[in-house]
Amino acid sequence: MSTTERPRILIVGGGYVGLYAARRILKKMRYGEATVTVVDPRSYMTYQPFLPEAAAGNISPRHVVVPLRRVLPKAEVLTGRVTAIDQDRKVATVAPLVGDSYELPFDYLVIAMGAVSRTFPIPGLAEQGIGMKSIEEAIGLRNHVLEQLDKADSTQDEEVRRKALTFVFIGGGFAGAETIAEVEDMARDAAKYYRNVSREDMRFILVDAADRILPEVGPKLGQYGKEHLESRGVEVYLSTSMESCVDGHVVLKNGLEVDSNTIVWTAGVKPNPALADFGLPLGPRGHIDTQPTLQVTGTDYIWAAGDNAQVPDLVGREAGNENAWCPPNAQHALRQAKVLGDNVIAGMRGFPQKPYKHANKGAVAGLGLHKGVAMIVVGKAKIRLKGRLAWYMHRIYHGMAMPTWNRKIRVFADWTLAMFLKREVVSLGAMENPREGFYEVAKPAPVAAAAAGKKAEEKVGEKAKAS
Template identity: 55%
Template sequence: MNPKRILVVGAGHVGLYAALRLSKKLSSLEAEVIVVDPQPHMTYQPFLPEASAGNISPRHSVVPLRRELRRCTVVAGAVTRLEHDRKVATVQPIAGPTREIAYDHVIVAPGSVSRTLPIPGLHENGIGFKTIGEAIYLRNHVLARLDLAAATSDPDVRRRELTFVFVGGGYAGIEALAEMEDMARDALRYYPELKPEDMRWVLVEATQRVLPEVDRDMGAYTVQQLLKRNMDIRLDTRLESCVDGVVKLSDGDSFPAGTIVWTAGVKPSPLLDKTDLPRGERGHITCIPTLQVVDGDKVVEGAWSAGDCAAVPDLTKPPGAYCSPSAQHAVRQAARMADNIANVIRGREPVEYKHKHAGSVASLGLHKGVGQVYGIKVKGLPAWVMHRTYHMSRIPSFNRKVRVVVDWTLAFFLRREAVALGQLHEPRVEFLEASAPVPSRQG
């Protein structure tokens, strides 16, 4: 028989895990798996705060695609159009002309992007926190603020550079805020010109609570812990403007800030606008519990989706509920989807995805955490240990597990590196200044 071609669009949690499982379950005579993604790696996003804070090497929080997907074909490029009626995807490689890839089954898993609002100044001054590049940039940016503040004699400049604003009180925002404050406080030992009280860390959250994934008392505990570290927590408050770095809040307060980090939610990838697949009211691809795409009551043959970009019914909750956009669901959905595709190729029936969310654990900096797992509430050091243990077990490949554990082990004996490598973001500046443009000789 001719092998079926399975196209995987996106190599995040869903794409990588699904492709890896398919390549192991199906022989080359049964299927060919092609993975398309602009990046050569998968980013394990739960480790972004630790990578940004210097607890682990940024390289160890990403998984190289070609190293892990050796039995798959990896195409470095972006899908610019997906025509499922024809079962053809148009791909723009990172170099060269576009190409069309025909397929029998497609896994649409481009994930999500930051959900921003039309706030004046956000585009010019905001920093996202969803990619490894943004995590590295934020680390360098925060450490550079300490250098600027230590070098200046102007109190207004120092106050502005040492004001750090994080917008969004979900897990991403809380962990990023807590880890960066922990890193900056640790770095101050090398800055005799600065004191911890010189820094101002502000959390802006539009609702009346943080960490909506856990019970209110655990969210309240998190706020209390942050307040003990002299952080400024603004609940039921919105960012209204940040033009020229001047933060204006809905509670009437206004102040300049050197750092504005946006972590206020996500939305499905814009790539979905370039497909002909059915979508729901919020832009997600509509799926049934088997992870098959549906148009109304009709299954779209050969189309599958999961993760942040898909609306997958949660069978553990009342009708109408959908699985949350978490790595926990994404990894399990990927496994179930891969098994279902293998079942369909082998003439069997797909099985419904059903998983009761186990809970969540968040890091609040070194040796500090909060979480709620299977109804059990944990705080402090036990939660921090649980957070690290769980995510170390979930990151793909034995190679990455070992490297992360080595990073953590070394951190017990060696001080955290607190140096900004800002030149990474503009590496050619000095070379351009040292060299002069030479007119080309024609004829």
């Protein structure tokens, strides 16, 4: 950590907003004008819209993440967590990965901590559930699903086989619908290489408490998405929820009960709970209350944006909706980050702040290879696309939204190679415990260990007698 008398701009969070805000500030800042410090528990930013494709093996996991130190060479990147903020002293408490916590002074503060999975006190969920908020979870899901196929192919126990081949997904928004579609695609391809497993043996279940899936693209395309998934053998249960999943026994509110080794939880997100310890004004759902300028209400040196902020939607309010707020998606996060960066520079130089205003451009969703839905807003018109064309729109939009040309090129290269080469269907489940194999061969044998222990006791006894 550098020590400097220059003003410090502290950015808490290195996700989509944190990364783009830091890049914007560094680009607009004069040489030596301030020190930009980014604090995040991970040393990389994850482009979450690509997690379903990473889970399906369409994109290399390394290409879904962006290393912060490489992209922000002029910034100070600290790997750790901000656990407290003293607004009176303008000091943040940082807990690094190792070692004791320390205080970090700042002059300007940006809160970009994003969101975490929204969960409920459902029996068994913590022990059985698999999230989809990080690249580790996406790759873990991929390895887990392929491992279930391995189990089903090798066992003669019909109950074990049925439980391994039942996959339950809770949540029908973008994350849930895209993930189940991509995983079903992958499992269908993988089944071709198994002698005793076919797609007909598998059971995919999608559950959502709402009355439709993919609400972001509208009711018509949401209905199309539901019918498309059902045509591929996916069971879709709406207006219901999961009551328990203890030991993999899933009980739904509609009375359905199934046994499953795979329970994927994508039922929405909530602001990072650490915000409650920062002493900032929060909205009813835990978001930081901000002004249209992205300044935190009641302050002139703190800004917030993205999933952890409650940002007024000026376009919606001009249309007559006084309670319109910007939805938590990548489209708003990218544009908010740029306005936020400009406003931090303006605030540092004593210039007026610029309000954030952006009209929704639509939404796109991929439903597996060559399948998708898209709702594009052009002026007051809404263009609805489905099938292969929508899938192309999905890939083009997110491919270009991926930060840095390095990652853009790598992602498009992955997609291009996939056109000519078959999908990888190997499970690397041992990655979760990579030392297990070495430990098994290196651990002392029980007899040898007991003998060594006995000799040690005898030596201690001999020393005691000698003394």
